[in-house]
Amino acid sequence: MDYTGTIKDMYRGMDGKFTISLCVDQEPGELESLKDKNLRIKITQDRKHRSLDANALLWHCLGEMAKSFTPPRDKWEIYLEELRKYGKFSYILMDEKAVDSFKQMWRETEVVGEVDVNGRKAIQLLCFYGSSTYNTKEFSVLLDGVIEDMKDLGLQPPIPRDIRSALEEWEKQHGKQND
Numbered sequence: 447m448d449y450t451g452t453i454k455d456m457y458r459g460m461d462g463k464f465t466i467s468l469c470v471d472q473e474p475g476e477l478e479s480l481k482d483k484n485l486r487i488k489i490t491q492d493r494k495h496r497s498l499d500a501n502a503l504l505w506h507c508l509g510e511m512a513k514s515f516t517p518p519r520d521k522w523e524i525y526l527e528e529l530r531k532y533g534k535f536s537y538i539l540m541d542e543k544a545v546d547s548f549k550q551m552w553r554e555t556e557v558v559g560e561v562d563v564n565g566r567k568a569i570q571l572l573c574f575y576g577s578s579t580y581n582t583k584e585f586s587v588l589l590d591g592v593i594e595d596m597k598d599l600g601l602q603p604p605i606p607r608d609i610r611s612a613l614e615e616w617e618k619q620h621g622k623q624n625d
Contacts, residue, residue, distance in 0.1 A: 450492050500585060500612040503604060504577065507592045514599050526554045529574045532591030534584055536575075539568045586613060 451470035458464050505521065508528070512521040533554075539561060540548060549555045553576035561568045577588055593603045 499615055503612050504589055507596055510601055511596055511599060514601055528592050529554050532588045533574045536573050538571045538573055542567060542569045545569050
């Protein structure tokens with residue numbers, strides 16, 4: 447079950463445990479059957495993602511770029527290159543034994559080099575987040591970069607009003623998220 451809402455009240459009872467009251471936007475439905483049962487509860491801040499239209503527009507652009515090469519390139523390969531140029535990233539230090547398994551958890555990684563940490567060898571990685579984790583502002587930076595690269599390849603980019611419309615639709619449905 448997945449609900450959206452707010453925390454209405456929170457207090458500590460005489461037994462030392464906390465009671466949290468939630469206001470949810472949907473009918474509680476099957477929650478009634480769970481009353482007084484042990485539950486695993488996860489509460490996270492509601493962060494909306496961009497519309498599928500904006501995502502579809504990105505992948506259309508990447509596909510057009512991939513087809514423009516002779517021989518055509520894989521659009522996933524183009525996507526990873528664009529993430530490297532315009533995406534958000536983190537630097538991470540880790541034990542060299544963990545590098546291979548860690549790389550499988552990130553969309554794109556690059557080994558920057560070796561670093562000495564308290565007399566032990568560590569590997570520094572540059573790790574790029576996948577665009578599915580981006581907010582509107584971050585996604586706009588990526589999409590704008592892809593569109594500029596399309597122009598550099600001599601390709602016809604999407605009409606600016608289509609780009610604006612895709613991003614505005616997301617903001618209309620979910621509110622602007624720039625944090």
